[in-house]
Amino acid sequence: MQNHIMDARWLAPTEPSDKRCLEFFKDFKLDEDIESATLTASALGVYKAEINGKKVGDIALAPGRTSMRYTLMYQTYDITDLLKTKNHIVLTVAGGWKSLYPHEILFNPSLPSGECAVIASIDVEYSDGSTQTILTDCSWKMQYSKITMSDPYDGETYDATFVSPKPVDATPIMYPRCSLVPQINEPTREKETLKAVKYIKTPAGEDIVDFGQNLAGFIEFSCCGEKGHVFELECGETLDKDGNFYRGNYRKAKAKLTYISDGKKAKYKTSMAFFGFRYLRLTGWNGKVDIRDFSAVAVYSDMERTGYIETSDPDLNQLYSNIIWGQRSNFVDVPTDCPQRDEKLGWTGDAQVFCKCASLNYNTYNFFRKWLNDMRNDQRPAGAIPQVIPNNANWASPASSWSDACCIIPWTLYLIYGNRQILEENFQMMKSWAEYIIRTDDEYFSSEKQYGDWLSTDIPDTSYMKGGTNRRYMAMCASVKTLEIVTKTAEVLNVRGADFTEDADRIRKKIVDEFFDGNYHLKEKTQTAFVVAIDCRIWPEKNAEFAKELVRLVHENGDRISTGFVGTPYILHVLSSNGYSELAYTLLLQKKYPSWLYPLSKGATTMWEHWDGIKEDGSMWSDIMNSFNHYAYGAVGDWIYTVAAGINYDESEPGFRKITISPVTDSRISYLKASLITDYGLVSSEWKNEGKKTTYTIVIPDGTKASAIIEGKHHSLKPGTNTFVISR
Ligand code: BGC
Numbered sequence: 001m002q003n004h005i006m007d008a009r010w011l012a013p014t015e016p017s018d019k020r021c022l023e024f025f026k027d028f029k030l031d032e033d034i035e036s037a038t039l040t041a042s043a044l045g046v047y048k049a050e051i052n053g054k055k056v057g058d059i060a061l062a063p064g065r066t067s068m069r070y071t072l073m074y075q076t077y078d079i080t081d082l083l084k085t086k087n088h089i090v091l092t093v094a095g096g097w098k099s100l101y102p103h104e105i106l107f108n109p110s111l112p113s114g115e116c117a118v119i120a121s122i123d124v125e126y127s128d129g130s131t132q133t134i135l136t137d138c139s140w141k142m143q144y145s146k147i148t149m150s151d152p153y154d155g156e157t158y159d160a161t162f163v164s165p166k167p168v169d170a171t172p173i174m175y176p177r178c179s180l181v182p183q184i185n186e187p188t189r190e191k192e193t194l195k196a197v198k199y200i201k202t203p204a205g206e207d208i209v210d211f212g213q214n215l216a217g218f219i220e221f222s223c224c225g226e227k228g229h230v231f232e233l234e235c236g237e238t239l240d241k242d243g244n245f246y247r248g249n250y251r252k253a254k255a256k257l258t259y260i261s262d263g264k265k266a267k268y269k270t271s272m273a274f275f276g277f278r279y280l281r282l283t284g285w286n287g288k289v290d291i292r293d294f295s296a297v298a299v300y301s302d303m304e305r306t307g308y309i310e311t312s313d314p315d316l317n318q319l320y321s322n323i324i325w326g327q328r329s330n331f332v333d334v335p336t337d338c339p340q341r342d343e344k345l346g347w348t349g350d351a352q353v354f355c356k357c358a359s360l361n362y363n364t365y366n367f368f369r370k371w372l373n374d375m376r377n378d379q380r381p382a383g384a385i386p387q388v389i390p391n392n393a394n395w396a397s398p399a400s401s402w403s404d405a406c407c408i409i410p411w412t413l414y415l416i417y418g419n420r421q422i423l424e425e426n427f428q429m430m431k432s433w434a435e436y437i438i439r440t441d442d443e444y445f446s447s448e449k450q451y452g453d454w455l456s457t458d459i460p461d462t463s464y465m466k467g468g469t470n471r472r473y474m475a476m477c478a479s480v481k482t483l484e485i486v487t488k489t490a491e492v493l494n495v496r497g498a499d500f501t502e503d504a505d506r507i508r509k510k511i512v513d514e515f516f517d518g519n520y521h522l523k524e525k526t527q528t529a530f531v532v533a534i535d536c537r538i539w540p541e542k543n544a545e546f547a548k549e550l551v552r553l554v555h556e557n558g559d560r561i562s563t564g565f566v567g568t569p570y571i572l573h574v575l576s577s578n579g580y581s582e583l584a585y586t587l588l589l590q591k592k593y594p595s596w597l598y599p600l601s602k603g604a605t606t607m608w609e610h611w612d613g614i615k616e617d618g619s620m621w622s623d624i625m626n627s628f629n630h631y632a633y634g635a636v637g638d639w640i641y642t643v644a645a646g647i648n649y650d651e652s653e654p655g656f657r658k659i660t661i662s663p664v665t666d667s668r669i670s671y672l673k674a675s676l677i678t679d680y681g682l683v684s685s686e687w688k689n690e691g692k693k694t695t696y697t698i699v700i701p702d703g704t705k706a707s708a709i710i711e712g713k714h715h716s717l718k719p720g721t722n723t724f725v726i727s728r
Pocket of ligand 1: 337338343347349350451454625630
């Protein structure tokens with residue numbers, strides 16, 4: 001049945017709602033004999049719908065988060081079973097992500113600021129074929145909700161004692177500045193529910209509950225207080241070194257749930273804002289805490305889980321779990337840097353480095369496809385890609401490795417899912433970005449906005465966050481890679497006029513002129529400098545020399561990494577592809593700071609933003625930027641899938657139509673298994689070391705061409721299970 005949302009009017013309050021939630025409602029009558037009925041709705045902000053007292057659908061945080069000056073999504077729900085002849089519908093709306101935008105970008109400037117708005121249609125079909133439509137219009141009423149505060153950073157306040165003043169007529173407004181489109185990606189839903197695992201009375205005397213897992217989502221709790229009693233639940237990700245509650249790293253975000261009791265026993269779950277947390281500090285319980293009263297509900301985009309990794313090493317398994325929870329926490333409709341502090345932003349660089357691992361863990365095709373739609377909308381007329389998408393703050397300047405997400409992500413999705421559509425949709429954006437790089441050249445490479453190897457540890461003072469590798473050098477290397485991706489994309493799409501090979505070569509030459517000495521040795525002496533030289537194919541003939549230098553630097557650093565956001569995703573890859581797999585494993589298994597496993601010694605259950613978010617002496621890196629739920633370094637997961645387990649697509653027939661399995665074992669691990677659900681079916685690769693024997697078990701789906709390289713020897717693989725036993 002067709003919906004009529006395009007005929008409906010936007011409804012908004014006439015006065016600033018000031019972070020309050022609003023309820024737009026209407027009573028309506030229907031005939032009997034309803035065959036089917038749908039509700040189609042959207043909001044500028046966040047909405048939820050109830051019909052006759054029952055929640056409509058199971059989507060959380062609808063209508064989702066987009067670049068809302070251009071696009072808003074709408075959702076269509078089957079409401080046949082909720083309807084009677086006499087009905088009451090309530091649409092509750094909060095400002096949500098809209099609050100991040102300057103008012104005039106979204107609204108007619110004459111409207112009061114702090115607005116949120118809603119639009120809906122109810123479409124009914126009767127058994128005789130006749131239809132009826134109810135639209136949002138001036139016949140609806142509006143009142144304030146008992147949710148008296150909702151904010152993406154500050155949280156939610158529910159006042160059970162609140163009685164709204166008399167409802168007023170809802171006001172239809174003109175809201176011309178964006179288009180309404182149907183849901184593009186999997187909606188955000190409530191997923192895992194975790195019960196609190198521990199009650200802690202801290203040395204400071206505070207009441208804390210611990211969920212044992214850092215995550216993003218809703219808080220649910222039961223309480224019983226006298227009328228007017230205030231319960232407060234504040235979020236934290238970790239305790240400090242004395243075991244006290246710590247929330248300095250949330251910066252300005254209050255991240256607090258406040259519940260004002262009406263004197264009745266109640267069970268409450270937040271619904272209009274989500275939180276990033278592992279711990280809750282409780283105020284108002286006076287020590288009488290029953291952990292059974294508290295749950296944390298993970299909320300994220302409902303993508304299909306496709307990848308699994310399991311090994312004999314409990315630390316590696318915990319690392320993998322931290323990667324998965326990092327993804328869950330930061331895939332709430334938009335790929336975000338972190339889910340807790342006053343950011344929760346779609347930082348392009350973070351998404352780019354994690355995209356491959358994320359797309360093996362889950363089917364992210366629709367998720368990223370939607371975000372790339374926002375990126376295309378937010379691309380500046382001259383081709384620059386802002387560093388944050390949706391670009392709510394109206395930032396203009398691009399940065400290498402961040403803006404390059406516009407090329408790396410479509411290309412990665414194409415290789416993993418084999419669908420050209422993602423390249424077709426984004427090619428124009430990719431090409432304009434390539435042209436921007438070429439046109440602005442030195443001005444762009446040397447821009448102060450370049451982040452370099454963000455947060456690397458190769459400088460004495462790690463508070464200088466842009467790392468120890470020359471930023472102009474890094475920008476040029478990243479651009480070479482981007483130009484090659486755009487050239488390859490044009491080849492796949494058979495488009496002329498987008499061959500950037502000469503431009504890439506010109507930049508390579510510039511790199512050699514500026515950053516190599518008279519003997520053609522790279523002058524930059526950091527791990528990341530050599531990693532990107534190899535990964536971005538700056539001088540492929542010299543890869544062996546670069547790798548050797550990299551190995552020297554790794555040894556010099558006590559077999560530990562010193563890379564940041566840009567070097568980290570590739571360091572193990574460049575080591576293993578140049579004959580240093582054993583060292584790659586040493587880095588992966590390293591427990592001393594800086595390493596992937598070090599945070600485990602401090603109780604990490606998600607990936608950290610800084611290698612030393614909590615230092616060895618238990619002190620914090622700093623409050624100014626210290627997220628304990630940043631997925632970027634989780635990129636290492638893709639090395640485990642594609643090198644350790646050796647499951648690889650082939651660029652000539654992407655999407656795992658042609659598969660190469662080339663596992664790399666290590667004697668420090670007795671077994672490792674990775675599996676992937678591809679479009680063709682399950683692919684899995686497992687190896688087991690037992691004494692002098694290694695057993696490889698590989699599962700290949702029908703309809704693919706597959707081969708293996710086992711300890712240097714080539715084998716063809718058949719659909720089903722293939723086993724190889726190698727004895728030494
Ligand atoms: C974010 C990062 C992001 C960076 C840009 C930070 O505040 O949390 O992850 O990429 O800014 O440098």
